[in-house]
Amino acid sequence: MPSRFGGAVSQDWEPVVLHKSKPKSQDLRDPKAVNQALRSGAAVQTIKKFDAGSNKKAAAGPVIYARKLDEAEEPAALDRVPTDVRQAIQKARLEKKMSQAELAKQINEQLKVVQEYENGKAVPNQAVLAKMERVLGVKLRGKK
Structure with missing residues (x-):
C-alpha cells in the first residue's frame, strides 16, 4: 500500500509488553x-545450605588436611639439567656463534627456556x- 511519504510501504508496529506471572502464595520459595x-503457625521445613551464597568452588576431590600433608614424606626433588649437558649446550652454541635468543628462535622456544637449560635450572624435557641437538649438532641425550 502506498504511504503518504512518497509511495514507500511502511509497517505500523504495536508494542508488545510481557509481564511476569506472580508467584502463587503457596510457593514456599517466595520469602513472603x-x-x-x-x-500462621504452619510447619515450615528449613534446610541449611553450607557455603550457600559464597563464591567458593566445591572441592574437586577429597579434602586434603594439613596434618596429612605434614605427615607425608617429602616429595623427591626433580632432576635438573646435568652440568655436562649445560656445558655442552653453551659450548656448541658459542662455536656456532649464536646468541641464546637466536637458539631459542631456531628451536621455537622462549628465550627463558634456553637460559634455564644453560643455567641448570630447567627440568630436562626430551x-x-x-630440538637443541638438531640445531647445535651435538648429542645431549643418552650415552655419549
Missing part, C-alpha cells in the same frame, strides 16, 4: 509466603633437548 506460613 514463608513469612506468612511462619506467622623434546626440547632433541
